[in-house]
Structure formats: C-alpha cells, structure tokens
Amino acid sequence: MLTAKHPIRLLENPATGAKPLFSFVVVADTHVNEADGVSSSPCETNRLANDRARFVFHDISAMDPPPAFVLHLGDIVHPVPSLPTFAQAVECFKEIASPLQVPLHVAPGNHDVGDKKIDWMPADQVCDDYLATYREAFGPDFYCFDHQGTRFIAINSLLVNSGLDDEARQREWVQEQIDSAGGQRVFLFMHYPPYVLAEDERGSYDNIDEPGRTWLVEQMKHPSVEAVFAGHVHNFWYDRVGTADYYMLPSTAFLRHDLTEFYRVGPAVEYGRGDAEKFGYFVVDVYPRGHVAHSIRTHGRRMGSADSAPTPAPSFSSHPAMSSFDAVGAELRHPWTECQQIAATGGVQEFGRKWARNDYPFLALWEMGARLSKVPDLDFQDLQARSRMQLLARMGHRYVLTSLGRPPALSRADAEEAGVCALEVNATWQTLAKNQLALASSRQESGAQLFFSKIHTFDETHFDGKHFNHFVKAGFVLRELPDELGRIRAALAASTIDGITVRVEATEDLVGTGLALITLAEELQMPILVSLKTSGPNLATARADDHDFAARVAQAMLLSKGSSRLRFVFDTFMDVDRGYFPRQAFIDRRYDPRPGAQVYTALNATLSHLRSVDLSACSHGLLGTTGGQYVSLLHAPRKALEPQLRELPPSARVHDLLGGSRASRDDALGLLAQLPPQSEALLLTIH
Structure with missing residues (x-):
C-alpha cells in the first residue's frame, strides 16, 4: 500500500487502488513581518509570525514525497504597501520561503495590495500604485499555469469591485481561462472568499461584496472547476459550490479571534488570537478522478533564523475518502453544524x-x-x-x-x-x-x-x-x-x-x-x-x-x-x-x-x-493476523511491555501511539527505557 512518509498518510486509495498523479501544498496568511520578533500589529501573537512561517516552509521542504508546487493564498506579508517596511517584509518572506525546492505560486491579499474598495475600510485600499509595488515584488497578480492535465488559476480578489481598469481585464481573462480549459480540471485560488456562510450573506470585512460576488460564484460553478481555495478569514470552513469543493483555510500566523465566539469555554492565548492548535496548511493529493485535501495542523511550532532545520516529527493525516475504518465512530451529542x-x-x-x-x-x-x-x-x-x-x-x-x-x-x-x-x-x-x-x-x-x-x-x-x-x-x-x-x-x-x-x-x-x-x-x-x-x-x-x-x-x-x-x-x-x-x-x-x-x-x-483480521487476546492487548502479517496492540506500563517487545523479530516496526515515535524493535526498546517504569505505553507492532 503506497504511503507518504511525511506527513504520514495513505496515498493509495484502499477502496479503489487509485494513486495520486501529484500533490501540492496550500498555505495562507503567513503575515511575515519586516524582521523577526517585531510587528506593526499591537498583538503579541503577530511578533511570532516569521518563526511560524519559517517552520512551515521547512516542514514542507521535508515532505516525502515532495509536492509538485506550493500555492500561497495571500497576506504574504503583514506591512501594507504604504508602509516603508513593506519591502523589508518582502525580502524576509523570500528568505523564509527559500528552503522550498519546488515552485511557489502566490496570490495577493489585502495586506499585499491594499484592502477591498469600501468606504468604511480602516486601511489603505487597493490602487494602481500598490498593484505596481506588488508586481515588482512578486510578479503578476493574476495568472494561470497548467500541471498534468489540471489548470490552476490565481485570482486577484482585491480587484473585484475595485473599479480599477484591471478589474475588467481580469474578469474577461478569468472567464477565458476557465472556458478554454478544454478537458482539463480547474482549481481556483484567491485571498478573499466570495462568501463564508451563504451566497446571499451581507457584505463584511470577511467576504467579497456584490456585484462582484455573484460573478465570481458563477465562475466557481463552471462544470470544469473542481476546487476553490481561499484565505483571509484565518479559520477553516468548507462548502460545495456547484460541483466544486470550496475550502477556506486557516492561517499559519494567528486566528481571527472574534470567531472564538464558537467556544463554550474561554478562548486560548491572547483572547483567542494565539489559539495555535488551529494554525496550519493543506496538502492536496490529486487523483485521476477527484482530489483529497489533508488539513495539517502546525500547532504554532516555530523555528528561529539561527535554528538548524528540525527533524520532522511523525505526523499522521487521514481523510474519510482514504479510510477503510467505516465501523468505528462517535455519537455527536453536541451541535456539530451550528x-x-x-x-x-x-x-x-x-x-x-x-x-x-x-x-x-x-x-x-x-x-x-x-x-x-x-x-x-x-x-x-x-x-x-x-x-x-x-x-x-x-x-x-x-x-x-x-x-x-x-x-x-x-x-x-x-x-x-x-x-x-x-x-x-x-x-x-x-x-x-x-x-x-x-x-x-x-x-x-x-x-x-x-x-x-x-x-x-x-x-x-x-x-x-x-x-x-x-x-x-x-x-x-x-x-x-x-x-x-x-x-x-x-x-x-x-x-x-x-x-x-x-x-x-x-x-x-x-x-x-x-x-x-x-x-x-x-x-x-x-x-x-x-x-x-x-x-x-x-x-x-x-x-x-x-x-x-x-x-x-x-x-x-x-x-x-x-x-x-x-x-x-x-x-x-x-x-x-x-x-x-x-x-x-x-x-x-x-x-x-x-x-x-x-x-x-x-x-x-x-x-x-x-x-479483515483474525483476532485473539494476548498479554496486555490484542493480536491480529492477516495474510502472513502480525499486528499487535499493547497497552500497559512501560516495564510490563519490554519482555513482549524483545520476543518480536528485529525487523518489527513499533509505533508509540501516545508518544508519536515509529522505530525498529531495538530502537523502540531504547526509547521505552528512557520512560519511568510505570508510565503508560500504547504500542502498535507490525511484522
């Protein structure tokens, strides 16, 4: 069974046997500052954005197998183009992203080209000068590229409803690129989501206003469009638009903490802005038919500019479409669609x-x-x-x-x-x-x-x-x-x-x-x-x-x-x-x-x-056999499990399900020996 090593996930569909044509990564809202440890934001969490972005790009560079490319959904940097620190932040971002060995494709966010055109907006709005500054720093603000029968279209969502000359040019160009895709599947990526909850919701800081919203949603509903990725909202949402999957991604830097209103308990760090458990990015595996989007939580991990590249810790990812465990679940007693x-x-x-x-x-x-x-x-x-x-x-x-x-x-x-x-x-x-x-x-x-x-x-x-x-x-x-x-x-x-x-x-x-x-x-x-x-x-x-x-x-x-x-x-x-x-x-x-x-x-x-597995009870757990493979699940204090591990062949793989490590039998024994004798261990062994 084909499996990726980092993040650890099934690549071969267990039901169909299909294997991915390629994979790519989607990152949103890195908000890189002009220097490490500083920020124009008064929020403490923002000062950590550079170190968190640095960790993310090192993590992506360690992916095995590597992605074909990386998409960035905008708010690449935090200082807006009117600030003198914008150019410094751009250089910081390029240095932070430099470990990538694959192409990086970016779309502009409101921090990169100015906010959307609306009279109550609290910051500088998109204009031709800011667009020129962005293009000099990052290249075109709307463009497309093809990869293995799939067309990827970057949309400058800040142009929508802007009244600038480029709005009409982009509109015609987007429609042409979708219509001319032929038999290719189309993936759209942009910063502003057209809507968050409903197509007819009223305009807010979070979405695109009318009349541009209706036009953009109509493009998303084109039969060729398979997926749409948007950022800006710093939280996860998912919807279907026509036949397209519509994803709104979390940030790698901070949470839009007004939305911690969802919680029934108090928010985490800095009134919710620093709720690092929700920071992350996506890995998308593209199959001959359809795709699978994996959410990868970074937990706010950081890497300083002087730190050596971290050894990737084992991290697992799954998805309902890639699972054969259809007989184990949970009762949703609390509201889950609220x-x-x-x-x-x-x-x-x-x-x-x-x-x-x-x-x-x-x-x-x-x-x-x-x-x-x-x-x-x-x-x-x-x-x-x-x-x-x-x-x-x-x-x-x-x-x-x-x-x-x-x-x-x-x-x-x-x-x-x-x-x-x-x-x-x-x-x-x-x-x-x-x-x-x-x-x-x-x-x-x-x-x-x-x-x-x-x-x-x-x-x-x-x-x-x-x-x-x-x-x-x-x-x-x-x-x-x-x-x-x-x-x-x-x-x-x-x-x-x-x-x-x-x-x-x-x-x-x-x-x-x-x-x-x-x-x-x-x-x-x-x-x-x-x-x-x-x-x-x-x-x-x-x-x-x-x-x-x-x-x-x-x-x-x-x-x-x-x-x-x-x-x-x-x-x-x-x-x-x-x-x-x-x-x-x-x-x-x-x-x-x-x-x-x-x-x-x-x-x-x-x-x-x-x-299917033939099961029997064993000391401290369960033993399963299938097709000449032995799987055991052991749960007991560390000291009690050591004799059973020693009975395994040296080639056995031992997964510490609580500690996260994966090792050979002998290495696993060494890791266990470092734990207190009565500390609990939950081990999966395969040989």
Whole structure:
C-alpha cells in the first residue's frame, strides 16, 4: 500500500487502488513581518509570525514525497504597501520561503495590495500604485499555469469591485481561462472568499461584496472547476459550490479571534488570537478522478533564523475518502453544524453582528478520517444539519440515526443522499412490540439496518448502597444476552429489527467483551452496534483519562477488523464538561483534538490497507493476523511491555501511539527505557 512518509498518510486509495498523479501544498496568511520578533500589529501573537512561517516552509521542504508546487493564498506579508517596511517584509518572506525546492505560486491579499474598495475600510485600499509595488515584488497578480492535465488559476480578489481598469481585464481573462480549459480540471485560488456562510450573506470585512460576488460564484460553478481555495478569514470552513469543493483555510500566523465566539469555554492565548492548535496548511493529493485535501495542523511550532532545520516529527493525516475504518465512530451529542451570530467587538467588525457556521467539529471528523457517526433524528429533520450530513456522505461518511420509540419517515433516496446506513430505536420490549409493523416498514422504506437498543426501566447499577444515580440506561449488556436471545431471535424472524445495540461500560474489558461479541454476531449472523460508554459509574464524577480513552479507541479500531458485523460507537465525540457524567473524549470544548483523536488518525493512516483480521487476546492487548502479517496492540506500563517487545523479530516496526515515535524493535526498546517504569505505553507492532 503506497504511503507518504511525511506527513504520514495513505496515498493509495484502499477502496479503489487509485494513486495520486501529484500533490501540492496550500498555505495562507503567513503575515511575515519586516524582521523577526517585531510587528506593526499591537498583538503579541503577530511578533511570532516569521518563526511560524519559517517552520512551515521547512516542514514542507521535508515532505516525502515532495509536492509538485506550493500555492500561497495571500497576506504574504503583514506591512501594507504604504508602509516603508513593506519591502523589508518582502525580502524576509523570500528568505523564509527559500528552503522550498519546488515552485511557489502566490496570490495577493489585502495586506499585499491594499484592502477591498469600501468606504468604511480602516486601511489603505487597493490602487494602481500598490498593484505596481506588488508586481515588482512578486510578479503578476493574476495568472494561470497548467500541471498534468489540471489548470490552476490565481485570482486577484482585491480587484473585484475595485473599479480599477484591471478589474475588467481580469474578469474577461478569468472567464477565458476557465472556458478554454478544454478537458482539463480547474482549481481556483484567491485571498478573499466570495462568501463564508451563504451566497446571499451581507457584505463584511470577511467576504467579497456584490456585484462582484455573484460573478465570481458563477465562475466557481463552471462544470470544469473542481476546487476553490481561499484565505483571509484565518479559520477553516468548507462548502460545495456547484460541483466544486470550496475550502477556506486557516492561517499559519494567528486566528481571527472574534470567531472564538464558537467556544463554550474561554478562548486560548491572547483572547483567542494565539489559539495555535488551529494554525496550519493543506496538502492536496490529486487523483485521476477527484482530489483529497489533508488539513495539517502546525500547532504554532516555530523555528528561529539561527535554528538548524528540525527533524520532522511523525505526523499522521487521514481523510474519510482514504479510510477503510467505516465501523468505528462517535455519537455527536453536541451541535456539530451550528450557525450563530458573531458579536461585533470592534476592529474590522463594528457595524452589526455577522452569521457564521462552526465547522471545527466537521474538520476534526475529517482529519481523523472518521467514516461513522451516530446522530439524533433531529439532525436529519433539520435542513441545515442534513445538508452537512450530505456533504460528508460524499466523502464516504455514514450515519446511524438514533430515535426514541420509532425513527422518522425517510425514503431510500433520502437515506442514501444523507449517508444514513442504520437506524437505532431506543425502546422497551413493550414499545418495540407495539411499533412492530411501523419498524418493519421503516426498514423496508429506508433500506437502512435497524438496531434495537433496549431501555432499562430499572437497573441495579443505579444504586451503589449509598447513592442513587438517576439516569437513563439503554442498550443490552453482555451478561443478560443469554436470557434475551429468544426474544431477539423472534424480533429478527419477524423482520422488526436487523440487530441489537450492546452497551459496554468504560470500566469493562473492551478486548474480552469485543471478542465475545464478535463470536456472538457470527453465531447469530446478526449485526451488533456496540455503544462504548466513556463515563464512569457515578454521574457526579469526571472521567478524564486521555490515555485510557486513547487505548480503547485503538482497541475498538482493531476489533472492528475482526468482523464486518460489528460497529463501534463511542458515546460522545466532544468533552462533556458540565451537566451529568463529565468526561473527556476525542475533542475538547475548543474543538481541538485530544490523544484519542490522534490515535484514531494514526491507525487510520497505518492500518486502512487491512480488510479483515483474525483476532485473539494476548498479554496486555490484542493480536491480529492477516495474510502472513502480525499486528499487535499493547497497552500497559512501560516495564510490563519490554519482555513482549524483545520476543518480536528485529525487523518489527513499533509505533508509540501516545508518544508519536515509529522505530525498529531495538530502537523502540531504547526509547521505552528512557520512560519511568510505570508510565503508560500504547504500542502498535507490525511484522
């Protein structure tokens, strides 16, 4: 299976076997200053922009295999052309980007040629003099080039609505380049996004105003256009325009921190501007049909001008289109498609609130390569949420729709378009019997599997002898299944259900329970939805062990390869930090990935070539065999794992899923020896 070494990602599609024709990188909003450690901005975060850009370009230069070229979406430098420091900043940028051994193609941003033409704009606006200064520094401000059957068109978005002579010239030229592309695919790149949330949104500092917006969106909707990349907003968003994927990229330098309004907790560094977990760039793999855009988070890493080039740390990237793990996911309990009004805090947003959608949960799923989520039926009934379901479904994502009593009516066509692969009904046995005909009809009309999640009206675990925990409990438990098999078989025979939901508590041995459920599912020829609980038994006590959660993520992923009849769904995607059963999960309340998400991504990038695996329990974990290859997943204190590692052949590769290293057996033993004996290790070994 063809795999890139940096960043580590699958290049060969596990479903189709397709390999990329080439790859390229997209960088946005580096905001390089005239010298390291200084900035015309009063914000402390901006002083670090040069060191962060330097790290990014060194990271790109270490890519293996290297990209064909790099696109920059503008705001190349921070000082605007009217400042005497502009020329110095240009020279700084060229020095910082000099490690690149591939072509660098840039598009102008508002810091490079002046802001868009609008009477309330707080900075100098685009004009012929600034355009001349830019062209002298960087070359043409709109142009195109062809590469392996694909046309790339750089658009100067600041010319749109400018009234300058070059606006009309660019307009005619862009239309000509798209129309004359022939059979070539077209990729557009620019600084200003035409819109952020909706094509008809009102004008703001973030978007292009009318009438130019409509013209540009019409170009994006041309059938030849496959993708559009825009910067300026310093945050991630994704949409579809016609048949084109429309990406808005984060910055490498700072966050547009008015949008930290999305958070339900306080913002990070410098009131959110320094939320470095969201800084990054894109790597795009172009295939004979379509492309895959990988989001690469830089975490704000820096490199000084006197520093030696850093050794690339192992970093993994995945994508739903490149994953074969379609049976491990999470329940999206929190809103994940939420639109809200962003407060006008001043600065560039003074005149009224603006609407924006929070795409960070969407991004986290995308980066993990997640292909399965459980969502409430409310999401299918809500047009906004359903539209986002449909977008992810195009990439291979699938949904379990969970309901109380009976599912909503949905046709087979609607279910397929939204990626609904299964329905979960939470009910008592009595309610199931009452709705028997309706449930059979739902199965038939939707074409989706239907899982019965038994509601426990009373359970002895509610009372610990001192406290009564008042909570709803749904899902069969393993120990009761022998007594329930008769009724389950009857419901299967009556075509009321396809399978059942089994809950596994966070304190249960997942390896042993998972292997038992695989055996049961194969014996009954019945699919099982495994609901993995992330909370402890006490509703008032937090469960916040990232390493234990990450280990269970890894175990579920390997278990999912043991039988196609099991799906594993963790009971929350985001941390629950208030209310009942507080616990940590894949992402925190700022939507940043936790270790569990990183482990999911790493295993996706490492093991998606596996189809089915014969599994057995082993000391401290799971052992899998497939086609002469052995895969083991081990979780225990470091000291306990050393004897098992020594039994591996010297050629074995050892992946430290918590520490991030990949090494030979002997090197891995050396790395482990540097850790305290009781420190936890989560290792994947392959030989």
